[in-house]
Amino acid sequence: MSEIKKSTRTSFAEAIVEVGNEYKDVVTVAADSASRYGDFVKKFPERCFNVGIAEQTMIGVAAGLALCGKIPVVTSYANFLAFRAIEQVRVDIATAGLDVKMVGTDTGFSSAWLGFTHLALEDVAAVRSIPNIVIIDPADATEAYLATKAMFEYKGPVYMRLRGRKDEPVLFGKDYVFEIGKGNVLREGKDVLIISSGSAVYESLIAWEILRQKGISAAVVNMATIRPLDEALLLEITSSVQSVVTVEHHNVTGGLGSAVAELLAEKRPDVKLLRMGVKDTFGTAGSEEMLKAYFGLDGNAIAERIKSFLKNDYKSEVN
Amino acid sequence: MAKIATREAYGEALAELGEEMKDIVVLDADLSKSTKTSVFAKKFPERFFNLGIAEQNLMGTAAGLATCGKIPFASTFAVFACGRAFEQIRNSICYPNLNVKIAATHAGITVGEDGATHQSIEDMALMRSLPNMTVISPVDAVETKKAVRAAAMLKGPVYLRLGRHPVETIFDDNYEFEVGKGVVLRDGKDVALIATGTMVGESLRAAEVLAKEGIDAMVVNIHTIKPIDEEAILKAAECGAVITAEEHSIIGGLGSAVAEVLIEKKPVLIKRIGIRDVFGMSGKPEELMKAYGITAEDIVNAAKSLLSID
Amino acid sequence: MNQNEEKIKAIRLVAERIRKDSLWMSTRAGTGHLGPALSIADILATLYVGVMKIDPKNPKWPDRDRLILSKGHGCLALYSILSQVGFFDRKYLGDFCTKCDTLLPGHPELKLPGVEANTGSLGHGIAIGMGMALAAKMDGKQYRVFVVTGDGELQEGSNWEAAMAAAHHKLDNLVVIVDRNRLQLGDLTENISKLEPLEEKWKSFGWRVKSINGHDIKELLSTLNDVPFSIGKPSAIIAHTVKGKGLKIAENKVEWHYKVLTKEQYEDLKEELALEELQDE
Amino acid sequence: MLKKEELVYLQEMAKKIRCHIIEMTAVAGSGHPGGSLSCTDILVALYFREMRIDPHNPVWEDRDRFVLSKGHAAPALYAVLAEKGYFPIEELKTLRKTGSMLQGHPDMKKTPGVDMTTGSLGQGLSAANGMAIAGKLDGKDYRVYVLLGDGELEEGQVWEAAMAAAHYKLDNLTAFVDHNGLQIDGPITDVMSPEIIEEKFKAFGWHVIDINGHDFEEIINAIEQAKKMKGKPTVIVANTVKGKGVPYMENEVDWHGKAPTQEQAQEALKALRG
Known part of the structure; x- marks a missing residue:
């Protein structure tokens, strides 16, 4: 891991300008959220629309633009996009499979201080309940940049989770490859498989290091695409690694953990699974670091939980 | 009735x-x-x-x-x-x-x-x-x-x-209901059919068909999806094979809830019956249940295929 | 007869056919929203025959005018008019809610040629139409977007979000036609949540508004061909209509929002209304 | 008419509240000072003159209710509640800290005196409607106040609720619009104009009063007028200045959601204390 820090929102803003150069049909629709598009707004003012604080209209307008051959990008706080406007996302965009890119920001703990209304911990669950939508949760700025570009190479609705304005560690270098629907093995290991996405990946890597020092060999997979889930990769790894832990900065219900549980329950009932995430409770206010610790989802806490998970009879585990 | x-x-x-x-x-x-x-x-x-x-x-x-x-x-x-x-x-x-x-x-x-x-x-x-x-x-x-x-x-x-x-109408007035408590409607030992809502009736029908073929199916009514009755589910899982049935997406509902409980506490063979991550469409209710594979017959087939893997 | 009168006569015939088709489709299927389809028959007939620029042989023609039926439950009328102007063969009307995965479901979907948006959930149409109107402005295209909404539908806040935004973006290529039949599923709109003064509401949101008789083809034609009423402003037309118009037992009756004729009733009315045989030969 | 000493009392209180807002957000290192300062005088008029409340019994059934629909102005509400005695003023320093009773947006389960959880714009008026309907249903004479932002009027739910409030003739409900003219992306008239606000509410069946939101005399007269209005809810469109009282914040959109540094806070406090 390098010392460089950058926010996923910054690299999204950079990538979207390049995408704008490349694809003339890309337009942005904002709901009082235009700043997230960075220089795109300055560079292509005629391709930017702001509908005000009206997220439902933002989605509807994007659908109309898509129906006229545009490739709209919408963005807002994940909560207002995936909660306030969820029915519009479902009916206007998903039922028709429209080519609209939806970017929810400030997910996980990154809206920290704003309190629970802005803490998006159920957005993946909400979007995943709706058919047709690809869901991407990039681990760092590099991946956010690549994913932003990749979603325009894909035709159809995409929901991407970004975080706040705060800079965060850059995990991946120039050689990193992102492909929709493919998990990336970041660390090989044989004792336990850690699957995570988004900001939880960084913490999982810290946990990996702590575990390594204790002589535990963990594999770490970055599952940036939560749907479609990279089933082939998981089935391959779990044919030899029998203990699996999912880590997400999201509610344990409905998100990555559930997706993995659904797969393994049906295909690998011999595997033991521990789902780590926010345990079916609402968020609270605090800095991102504080909240990670508060919910037991920072590197230390993850390592501790995995140690006891491996030690104990997993049947008595209550995550 | x-x-x-x-x-x-x-x-x-x-x-x-x-x-x-x-x-x-x-x-x-x-x-x-x-x-x-x-x-x-x-x-x-x-x-x-x-x-x-x-x-x-x-x-x-x-x-x-x-x-x-x-x-x-x-x-x-x-x-x-x-x-x-x-x-x-x-x-x-x-x-x-x-x-x-x-x-x-x-x-x-x-x-x-x-x-x-x-x-x-x-x-x-x-x-x-x-x-x-x-x-x-x-x-x-x-x-x-x-x-x-x-x-x-x-x-x-x-x-x-x-x-x-x-x-x-399946129950009579003596039926006892408690929030968060699953109800075993039929005992069995080969496979557990865990169902909710409309799919409970289908599961009971499926159990009858299975009985004729010598498969002893348990039927559990999980009317409360949240909080989920872990105890009832773990008990049902003693059959060694579990089928969940719901008139809902297999993502996020009963099937997911049961999968989450079992994979963590008592891994067994599971098959989720429900709408397989697609949208609905117009049609008569019975036709739609058939089209989306959520009838008693689908449960029977799922049970048979699960058990033959065993 | 001058040209205009001829056109009006032609539209009237098309509207009559919409009503007959709606009765035919819904009776055969034993389901459908009849009342709200009958109230918009004249509006849709006028739009498709006398106003809109379309090419049914090329349903995706980029320069076409668009129509979004935001009150998607009125789709019986939409299906009829789309088949009448040639988007698809009339024989498919028999598929309305009679077979699984039909192209003509209980609310319109894009898979049917001529349908411009998936609707059925109220309060979505104006925003989608607004997106289309924005695209036209961007591309320097001349097409217009017509959105037909119900009146009760205007209780959804999403309409007012979109109304505010359309005015802000000066979308004079966007036209909303409110089917003001004064009834919603449960009761009179004014008993459930008062909409009046409706004209004032649109005006206060920055739209130009006209109120007309939604069954008077002549008035419909002249008003719809007069949009935009003002350069730089979206137009709203409040079309006063009768729910169930043309079917005496259904007119202004709240229960006919979601009710259809029985086959016996249909047979009884067949002669009087010159309806088609229910069964295909 | 407001007596001279009453006016001075309210003005002094408003000054105090504004100082709290600056201090709180500076300590928290984040928060929304601009929109808190613009609505301070309205809150002071309500809590220190108008509302029938009992800080020792925050859940008193017959109390007047207040819903801060523009929940991001929480610092203003917290400062007012603390000064009113709902909780110790010391608590204000814990704003936005993990475990604090003072969340980034108002939380009725955590903070005594907060009548409704808010923070997601557009939702407060609906909840206020519910409270007003309950009051009518129970034959109680309490009144319900709700404060909306002007940008917030862009949310459709506000108009759903506005329509319903008029339909149910909720004359026990008074809404304020903090009309400061700015939202995150810029002036409301550039981003998405909700103007002309007065005409919209009139068309939605409300009694409308237009005032200077920093003039106590006008605020209180408007409240009195609203109380006399029968059969209609009243909206008071209060024209305000975002960042009011702190010269470098006034009418500056950047101060919507940014906390002052300690130095900036000192400068602000100096200006406020005059």
């Missing part, structure tokens, strides 16, 4: 409860005739509020009433309740843990001809993702009545999932 839609039972139950509990108020968004809150409205017009086609305001108003000690029942179709007003339910009702009951009708694909926009196959997933929410999906008219009463007594937000289409 007589077929009665669970929404009919809901309307009657509300009208009865209204007599006993003066704090109950009922809100609707222009669908009172369909959701059957009209029965209550006729009896207690001063405690009934139609807010027009405005579901977000429906939930917000219910929240406000709850802060003043009322027990609001807010009704509309499941798609609008859980979809259009999702954020309002999250922020104005669940987070403050207000005593609001959301009784949504027309859930599932058996809504029929209205088609995809009106067929709610994600509602349980959405409601289950919200902390503080209790999610109940009753089987028939009898269970619905008991569930409505239980919801009124329970303090905190409750989501009641009701259907449009008449369904067979």
Whole structure:
């Protein structure tokens, strides 16, 4: 891991300008959220629309633009996009499979201080309940940049989770490859498989290091695409690694953990699974670091939980 | 046995409860005739509020009433309740843990001809993702009545999932209902059929077919999706093979809840029966159940294929 | 007869056919929203025959005018008019809610040629139409977007979000036609949540408004061909209509929002209304 | 008419509240000072002159209710509640800290005196409607106040609720619009104009009063007028200045959601204390 820090929102803003150069049909629709598009707004003012604080209209307008051959990008706080406007996302965009890119920001703990209304911990669950939508949760700025570009190479609705304005560690270098629907093995290991996405990946890597020092060999997979889930990769790894832990900065219900549980329950009932995430409770206010610790989802806490998970009879585990 | 839609039972139950509990108020968004809150409205017009086609305001108003000690029942179709007003339910009702009951009708694909926009196959997933929410999906008219009463007594937000289409009445009045407690309807040892709502009837039928073929199936009614009865599920899993059945997406509802419990506590063979991550479409309820593979026959086939793997 | 009168006569015939088709489709299927389809028959007939620039042989023609039926439950009328102007063969009308995965479901979907948006959930149409109107402005295209909404539908806040935004973006290529039949599923709109003064509401949101008789083809034609009423402003037309128009037992009756004729009733009315045989030969 | 000493009392209180807002957000290192300062005088008029409340019994059934629909102005509400005695003034320093009773947006389960959880714009008026309906239902004479932002009027739910409030003739409900003209992306008239606000509410069946939101005399007269209005809810469109009282914040959109540094806070306090 390098010392460089950058926010996923910054690299999204950079990538979207390049995408704008490349694809003339890309337009942005904002709901009082235009700043997230960075220089795109300055560079292509005629391709930017702001509908005000009206997220439902933002989605509807994007659908109309898509129906006229545009490739709209919408963005807002994940909560207002995936909660306030969820029915519009479902009916206007998903039922028709429209080519609209939806970017929810400030997910996980990154809206920290704003309190629970802005803490998006159920957005993946909400979007995943709706058919047709690809869901991407990039681990760092590099991946956010690549994913932003990749979603325009894909035709159809995409929901991407970004975080706040705060800079965060850059995990991946120039050689990193992102492909929709493919998990990336970041660390090989044989004792336990850690699957995570988004900001939880960084913490999982810290946990990996702590575990390594204790002589535990963990594999770490970055599952940036939560749907479609990279089933082939998981089935391959779990044919030899029998203990699996999912880590997400999201509610344990409905998100990555559930997706993995659904797969393994049906295909690998011999595997033991521990789902780590926010345990079916609402968020609270605090800095991102504080909240990670508060919910037991920072590197230390993850390592501790995995140690006891491996030690104990997993049947008595209550995550 | 007589077929009665669970929404009919809901309307009657509300009208009865209204007599006993003066704090109950009922809100609707222009669908009172369909959701059957009209029965209550006729009896207690001063405690009934139609807010027009405005579901977000429906939930917000219910929240406000709850802060003043009322027990609001807010009704509309499941798609609008859980979809259009999702954020309002999250922020104005669940987070403050207000005593609001959301009784949504027309859930599932058996809504029929209205088609995809009106067929709610994600509602349980959405409601289950919200902390503080209790999610109940009753089987028939009898269970619905008991569930409505239980919801009124329970303090905190409750989501009641009701259907449009008449369904067979399975239980009699002696049936005992308790929020959060699964009910074993048929004992068995080879495979456990864990079902909710309309799929309980299909599962019982499937169990009969399986019995004829020498397969002893257990049938468990999980009417409360959240909090889920882990004990009942773990007990059912002793069969060694589990099938979940729901008229809902296999993502996020009963199937996911059971998978989550079992993979962590007692891994066994599982097969989830439900809508396989696609939208609904127009058609007659029975045709649709067939088209989406959620009939007794599908359960039978799933059971057989699970057991042959064994 | 001058040209205009001829056109009006032709439109009237098309509107009559919409009504007959709606009765035919819904009776056969035993389901459907009849009342709200009958109230918009004249509006849709006028738009498709006398106003809109379309090419049914090329349903995706980029320069076409668009129509979004925001009150998607009125789709019986839409299906009829789309088949009448040639988007698809009339024989498919028999598929309305009679077979699984039909192209003609209970609410309109894009898979049917001529349908411009998936609707059925109220309060979505104006925002989608607004997106289309924005696209036209961007691309320097001349097409217009017509959105037909119900009146009760205007209780949804999403309409007012979109109305505010359309005015802000000066979308004079966007036209909303409100089917003001004064009834919604449960009751009179004014008993459920008062909409009046409706004209004032649109005006206060920055739209130009006209109120007309939604069954008077002549008035419909002249008003619809007169949009935009003002350069730089979106136009709203409040079309006063009768729910169930043309079917005496259904007119102004709230229960006919979602009710259809029985086959017996249909046979009884067949002669009087010159309806088609229910069964295909 | 406001007596001279009453006016001075309210003005002094408003000054105090504004100082709290600056201090709180500076300590928290985040928060929304601009929109808190613009609505301070309205809150002071309500809590220190108008509302029937009992800080020792925050859940008193007959109390007047207040819903801060523009929940991001929480610092203003917290400062008022603390000065009113709902909780110790010391608590204000814990704003936005993990475990604090003072969340980034108002939380009725955590903070005594907060009548409704808010923070997601557009939702407060609906909840206020519910409270007003309950009041009518129970034959109680309490009144319900709700404060909306002007940008917030862009949310459709506000108009759903506005329509319903008029339909139910909720004359026990009074809404304020904090008309400061700015939202995150810029002036409301550039981003998405909700103008003309007065005409919209009139068309939605409300009694409308237009005032200077920093003039106590006008605020209180408007409240009195609203109380006399029968059969209609009243909206008071209060024309305000975002960042009011702190020269470098006034009418500056950047101060919507940014906390002052300690130095900036000192400068602000100096200006406020005059």
